[in-house]
C-alpha cells in the first residue's frame with residue numbers, strides 16, 4: 001500500500017468529481033465506485049487511491065470509475081452539510097431537483113452526481129456495476145448491503161462477506177436503491193468503523209475483489 005495515499009483528503013472541485021477513470025484495452029463491463037457519499041467516511045477514497053494506482057493497465061477490461069460523493073462535506077469532514085445525500089434519491093425528489101433553481105449543498109452535489117450517472121447511462125453499452133463505499137459509526141465487521149433483487153443477490157454471492165438484504169425496506173432514498181430500480185447491479189459496502197485503519201484495508205480488499213468479480217480486472221494469464 002502507498003502509505004502517503006492514506007490521508008483523508010479530497011482533491012477536487014465540482015468539475016473533477018471523477019477522481020479515477022481507467023479504461024482498458026480489452027472490452028468489458030463498467031464499474032463505478034462511489035466514495036464519500038457521507039463526508040466523514042474516507043475509507044473508500046483512500047482505498048480507491050491505493051488500489052487504482054496499482055492496477056496494471058494491461059490487466060484492465062472495460063472501464064473503472066472512482067467518483068466522489070459529497071465533495072463539500074468531505075472537505076469539511078462532516079457527514080453532510082444541509083441534508084443526508086444518501087436519502088435524496090426518490091423519484092419524487094429527483095423530479096423536484098430537475099425543476100429547482102436554488103440548491104442547498106447536498107441538492108447541488110446530487111445534481112452533479114445525477115448528471116454523471118445520466119451521461120454514463122446514455123453513452124454506455126456494457127453491463128454496469130455500481131458500488132457505494134461506506135463506513136459505520138460503531139465498530140463492525142464488514143458487510144454488504146443490497147436491495148433485495150436477483151441481480152444483486154447473484155453478484156453479492158461472489159463475495160464471502162455477510163449480506164444485509166432489503167435496505168429499500170428500512171431506508172428511504174439511498175443512491176443504490178435508485179440505481180437498482182433502473183435495473184443495474186448496485187451494492188453497498190460497509191468496511192468498518194469510520195476512523196479504524198482496518199476499514200481502509202477491508203475496503204481495499206473489497207475493491208480488488210469487486211474488480212475481479214465484475215471481470216474488470218484479469219490476471220495476465222487469464
Ligand SMILES: [Zn+2]
Pocket residue numbers: 037038041133134135
Ligand atoms: Zn455512509
